[in-house]
Amino acid sequence: MVSILLFCGFIAAWHLATRGSGEVAKMSPEYAALMGATATQGKSAMPGPFDVGAKLWEHIQRPFYDNGPNDKGLGIQLGYSIARVMIGYLLAVAVAIPLGFLIGMSPLMNKALDPFIQVLKPISPLAWMPLALYTIKDSSLSAIFVIFICSVWPMLLNTSFGVASVRKEWINVARTLEVGTVRRAFTVILPAAAPTILTGMRISIGIAWLVIVAAEMLVGGTGIGYFVWNEWNNLSITNVIIAILTIGIVGMLLDQVLARFTRMVTFPE
Amino acid sequence: MTNDKFISVEAIAKRYPAAGGGQTTIFENLWLSLPRGEFGCVIGHSGCGKTTVLNILAGLDQPTEGAVIVDGQAIEGTSLDRAVIFQSHALLPWRTVMGNVAYAVSSKWRGWDKAKVRAHVQRFIDLVGLTGSENKRPSELSGGMKQRVGIARALSITPKIMLMDEPFSALDALTRGSLQDEVRRICLETGQTTFMITHDVDEAMYLADKIYLMTNGPGAVIAEIVENPLPKDRARIDLHRHPYYYGLRNHIVDFLVTRSKTFTSSNPNHDPLHVPIVRPGIDDASVVPLQANAR
Numbered sequence: 338m339v340s341i342l343l344f345c346g347f348i349a350a351w352h353l354a355t356r357g358s359g360e361v362a363k364m365s366p367e368y369a370a371l372m373g374a375t376a377t378q379g380k381s382a383m384p385g386p387f388d389v390g391a392k393l394w395e396h397i398q399r400p401f402y403d404n405g406p407n408d409k410g411l412g413i414q415l416g417y418s419i420a421r422v423m424i425g426y427l428l429a430v431a432v433a434i435p436l437g438f439l440i441g442m443s444p445l446m447n448k449a450l451d452p453f454i455q456v457l458k459p460i461s462p463l464a465w466m467p468l469a470l471y472t473i474k475d476s477s478l479s480a481i482f483v484i485f486i487c488s489v490w491p492m493l494l495n496t497s498f499g500v501a502s503v504r505k506e507w508i509n510v511a512r513t514l515e516v517g518t519v520r521r522a523f524t525v526i527l528p529a530a531a532p533t534i535l536t537g538m539r540i541s542i543g544i545a546w547l548v549i550v551a552a553e554m555l556v557g558g559t560g561i562g563y564f565v566w567n568e569w570n571n572l573s574i575t576n577v578i579i580a581i582l583t584i585g586i587v588g589m590l591l592d593q594v595l596a597r598f599t600r601m602v603t604f605p606e
Numbered sequence: 607m608t609n610d611k612f613i614s615v616e617a618i619a620k621r622y623p624a625a626g627g628g629q630t631t632i633f634e635n636l637w638l639s640l641p642r643g644e645f646g647c648v649i650g651h652s653g654c655g656k657t658t659v660l661n662i663l664a665g666l667d668q669p670t671e672g673a674v675i676v677d678g679q680a681i682e683g684t685s686l687d688r689a690v691i692f693q694s695h696a697l698l699p700w701r702t703v704m705g706n707v708a709y710a711v712s713s714k715w716r717g718w719d720k721a722k723v724r725a726h727v728q729r730f731i732d733l734v735g736l737t738g739s740e741n742k743r744p745s746e747l748s749g750g751m752k753q754r755v756g757i758a759r760a761l762s763i764t765p766k767i768m769l770m771d772e773p774f775s776a777l778d779a780l781t782r783g784s785l786q787d788e789v790r791r792i793c794l795e796t797g798q799t800t801f802m803i804t805h806d807v808d809e810a811m812y813l814a815d816k817i818y819l820m821t822n823g824p825g826a827v828i829a830e831i832v833e834n835p836l837p838k839d840r841a842r843i844d845l846h847r848h849p850y851y852y853g854l855r856n857h858i859v860d861f862l863v864t865r866s867k868t869f870t871s872s873n874p875n876h877d878p879l880h881v882p883i884v885r886p887g888i889d890d891a892s893v894v895p896l897q898a899n900a901r
């Protein structure tokens with residue numbers, strides 16, 4: 338309820354701020370036509386909420402058109418970004434969770450791998466970009482690699498932490514029942530550590546979604562990040578705002594999906 | 607192999623590194639034995655090392671020195687032959703009551719199909735009086751009910767030895783009583799060898815054949831082995847009517863209240879390999895005056 342009121346207030350403020358207050362310069366009609374409404378009618382360069390709404394409606398009606406490399410529908414661009422995030426993210430899941438189990442279950446591996454993780458973890462994922470571009474020589478794959486590298490760490494750390502801090506008495510139950518290591522990992526450690534692991538996965542998807550926009554601005558070609566940059570070059574602030582909005586909504590949805598999974602595996606003590 | 611020493615704890619010690627750099631000896635040179643089919647009970651103050659002894663017997667913990675021999679074989683690690691009922695029930699919270707017991711059953715009999723496991727599990731859930739709560743999760747159970755699931759889980763794998771760490775201490779008196787009855791009935795019927803830790807003198811007197819009195823730590827020792835003089839067919843209700851009841855009870859309480867603190871200093875010649883066996887009320891004359899002093 339309060340959210341809705343706040344939203345209406347925000348829209349109203351935005352509308353008032355962009356309604357047009359600038360000085361109207363006197364000029365010949367031909368020149369005025371060249372300058373556009375910004376200069377001639379005192380209209381703000383910032384689009385108002387109704388401009389954005391109208392444009393958004395256009396995009397929603399036609400999300401998948403493709404008029405060549407510089408003019409693709411918002412849906413297509415989003416699709417590229419989501420696909421990249423998913424591939425990089427799933428690769429990271431496939432690597433981080435087994436590795437996290439190994440680290441969490443074996444103190445030796447923990448000690449051996451810890452220095453590498455400590456050094457690699459704080460590197461900004463975008464710093465890998467030139468190296469990735471040089472070695473992989475494909476912009477799309479490089480973006481996927483960057484997604485992979487940025488989502489791996491939170492999952493790896495949370496998995497190994499979750500696995501290492503499984504309650505000792507539960508492990509003891511499995512030990513007294515002579516449950517083998519593999520079965521123990523699946524029947525005791527996995528369910529016990531699942532909430533922590535999924536929390537790591539939720540952090541990772543958030544980071545991946547943040548990074549994909551920046552990565553696509555760098556590599557160009559396709560994707561929502563490229564769309565933002567391209568529309569900025571076209572000086573279409575309306576489209577930039579729409580893209581920002583879409584990025585936020587998709588990010589929220591991704592987070593919600595993971596949050597739901599986390600709730601599913603959380604057990605009351 | 608003698609049936610006399612079905613469980614034989616031989617000269618075990620447990621030390622932990624102390625804060626100052628040295629070592630704390632929880633106990634050392636501890637000997638203990640229990641014949642097949644008997645019920646042994648360790649009683650002692652909190653922190654003397656009872657859980658540690660039990661964990662070593664279970665194979666969950668290794669002694670710093672010494673060995674444990676069960677059925678003629680030195681134990682190595684844990685085994686399905688030795689079921690543990692934990693002090694903190696230790697149920698898996700993401701599994702139901704049925705799931706927790708079934709986990710144990712299907713760990714012991716890997717080949718059993720679902721229906722067979724369920725039927726077997728149901729028998730033990732019924733046995734501990736949890737019929738109707740099969741699909742509840744541990745978080746929905748009371749403390750007593752959780753502990754009963756733990757008991758059902760341990761019994762369900764029909765172990766050679768049952769190891770219990772204060773299994774009833776969290777229960778209300780009524781439930782505790784009926785579970786004691788149940789445990790005693792099962793142990794007598796199946797000839798179950800059982801090793802239990804308790805704080806409760808009456809519980810020890812009702813259930814145990816042998817009661818091991820442990821002194822306070824650090825450096826705890828088994829001071830005496832009390833052989834229960836009460837008849838094998840004793841009933842919980844009229845335990846206190848037995849002529850030996852007060853002699854036995856006073857002997858144990860007196861040990862816990864006073865002698866457990868001073869035993870080591872007042873008995874410098876205590877031989878841990880030949881711990882005195884006492885039968886208060888039957889042949890131990892020293893108990894008679896104690897009985898007279900009884901509070």
Ligand SMILES: Nc1ncnc2c1ncn2[C@@H]1O[C@H](COP(=O)(O)OP(=O)(O)OP(=O)(O)O)[C@@H](O)[C@H]1O
Nearest residue numbers: 622623632651652653654655656657658659693823
């Ligand atoms: N990992 C450890 N490191 C150092 N000391 C320990 C460790 N585990 C146990 N101890 C010490 O060993 C002693 C015996 O512990 P234990 O749990 O066996 O006691 P307990 O007799 O079972 O007590 P309670 O009746 O309260 O359950 C305690 O004094 C405890 O402080």
Ligand SMILES: [Mg+2]
Nearest residue numbers: 656657693771
């Ligand atoms: Mg204990």
